Structures are given as C-alpha cells and as structure tokens.
Amino acid sequence: MKFRPNAMEAVGALMVLSLVLVAILAPWLAPYDPTRAVANTFGDPAAPSRMYPLGTDQLGRDVLSRIIFGARISLTVGVAAMAVTMTIGVTIGLTAGFFGGALDFALMRFTDVMLTLPALLLAMAFVAVLQPSILSILLVIGLVSWTQIARVVRAEALSMTQRDFVVAACALGAPSARLIVRHVMPNVMPIIVVMAVLGTSGTLLLDAGLSFLTLGVPPPTPSWGRMIEEATTYFRVAPWLAIFPGLAIFYAVLGFNLLGYGFLRRRARAASAL
Numbered sequence: 665m666k667f668r669p670n671a672m673e674a675v676g677a678l679m680v681l682s683l684v685l686v687a688i689l690a691p692w693l694a695p696y697d698p699t700r701a702v703a704n705t706f707g708d709p710a711a712p713s714r715m716y717p718l719g720t721d722q723l724g725r726d727v728l729s730r731i732i733f734g735a736r737i738s739l740t741v742g743v744a745a746m747a748v749t750m751t752i753g754v755t756i757g758l759t760a761g762f763f764g765g766a767l768d769f770a771l772m773r774f775t776d777v778m779l780t781l782p783a784l785l786l787a788m789a790f791v792a793v794l795q796p797s798i799l800s801i802l803l804v805i806g807l808v809s810w811t812q813i814a815r816v817v818r819a820e821a822l823s824m825t826q827r828d829f830v831v832a833a834c835a836l837g838a839p840s841a842r843l844i845v846r847h848v849m850p851n852v853m854p855i856i857v858v859m860a861v862l863g864t865s866g867t868l869l870l871d872a873g874l875s876f877l878t879l880g881v882p883p884p885t886p887s888w889g890r891m892i893e894e895a896t897t898y899f900r901v902a903p904w905l906a907i908f909p910g911l912a913i914f915y916a917v918l919g920f921n922l923l924g925y926g927f928l929r930r931r932a933r934a935a936s937a938l
Contacts, residue, residue: 700725861927
C-alpha cells in the first residue's frame with residue numbers, strides 16, 4: 665500500500681501520540697502494580713486469561729501492567745537520548761559545515777572513526793564503566809548515536825554557506841554567530857527535525873538492546889528489553905512473555921519511522937515544488 669505523505673504522518677503521529685498517552689496515564693491504565701507479584705504463580709508463568717489479559721511472568725507480575733509502565737522508560741530514554749544525540753551531532757555538523765577547512769577535516773575524521781565503532785559495543789563499554797541508571801543510559805546512547813546526524817547536518821550546512829543570501833550577509837560583515845543563528849540554522853532545521861524523529865526509533869532499539877543484555881535500566885523498573893531477556897528461559901513454555909514486549913518495541917519503532925518518513929517525503933515534495 666502506498667501512503668501519501670499526509671497519511672503516513674497521520675498514522676505515525678497517532679501511533680506516537682498513543683504511546684505518549686499510555687506513558688502519561690500508566691498509573692491509571694495499568695490494572696496492577698508492575699513491580700509486585702499479583703498471582704501465585706512463582707516460577708510458572710500464567711497464560712493470558714480474563715484476569716490477566718497478557719498473562720503473568722515467572723514472578724507472578726502482570727505482563728500488561730509491566731508493558732504499560734515500560735512505555736514510560738522507553739519513551740523517556742529514547743527521547744532524552746535523542747536530545748543528547750541531536751545536541752552533539754548538530755553542534756559538530758554545523759561547526760564543520762560552516763567553518764570548513766582544517767576544522768571540518770578534523771571533526772569529520774573524528775566522526776569517521778566513531779562510525780567504525782559498533783554503537784552497541786561502544787555503548788556496552790560505556791555502561792560497564794558507569795553505574796546503570798536512566799541518566800547514564802540516555803547519556804551513553806546519545807554519545808554513541810550522533811555520527812549520522814553530524815554528517816547530514818554538515819552536508820546541509822556546507823550547502824547553505826554557498827547560497828547567495830549567506831554570501832551576501834557575510835560580505836556585509838555579519839559575524840559568524842549571526843550567520844549561523846539567523847541564516848544557516850533555520851534552513852537546516854527541517855532536516856534536523858526529520859533526523860530527530862527517525863533517530864528516536866534507533867535510540868529505542870539501542871535501549872532495548874542494552875536492556876536485553878542486562879545493561880539497561882536496573883530492575884525492578886519495567887523495561888521492554890529486559891522483559892524479553894527475562895523471558896528467554898521460558899520461551900518454549902510461555903512465549904507470550906517475549907512476544908508482547910517485542911510487539912510493543914515494534915509498535916514504537918514503526919510509529920516513529922512512519923512519522924519521520926512522512927516528514928521526509930513532505931519535505932522532498934515541498935523542495936521539488938520550488
């Protein structure tokens with residue numbers, strides 16, 4: 665099925681909005697406390713039932729409640745980590761693209777070095793040094809996810825510096841800070857927004873990967889990735905323990921991707937109309 669740009673944006677926006685609402689209303693939507701045993705099924709996960717729609721885990725905790733509260737952690741880490749990513753990537757990309765020369769060469773070579781390092785392995789190394797917490801996880805994810813942002817922003821900034829209005833402002837003696845803030849940044853902002861939305865899905869997956877490797881937010885805080893890791897032992901007898909958190913991750917990533925690609929297609933359509 666071929667989505668029109670507005671349809672793709674609408675579907676993605678609705679999916680993301682639903683996640684945000686679930687995260688905000690988690691205390692009222694979750695039927696049980698996600699960290700406490702509510703069923704006498706220790707060591708024997710209960711299948712989905714009328715009382716527990718998504719079943720219970722090996723400790724007797726309600727899976728539905730844990731998934732609902734897990735949305736809070738995933739969105740908090742994903743969005744906050746993307747804010748760190750964008751801050752680093754946009755700063756490096758704008759600096760390299762606007763000033764060029766030796767500074768551009770040095771920053772881009774550093775970016776190339778970072779690109780050669782697998783993000784997950786680098787994040788694991790950072791987390792091993794830092795004490796696992798929400799703050800450390802989002803900082804680590806931001807520190808290993810900025811490279812693509814920097815390269816895209818650098819290319820856009822480099823293109824903007826060749827535009828007539830920027831050249832004219834520079835010839836009139838406008839300082840570099842004014843050129844960046846008033847002329848370059850506003851024209852680069854649309855691609856920054858698109859990259860931020862698309863990149864959020866990547867930070868969500870990286871957070872889930874770290875949690876699966878037991879390097880994410882420490883228990884008993886519910887996390888989708890950790891829920892899947894805890895379910896590996898019981899996958900044959902209780903597959904729902906892994907399937908439902910996996911579907912939650914898939915839904916979140918799909919929502920942000922649809923929204924981001926909708927923005928991207930709208931931007932491309934607007935550019936072609938000029």
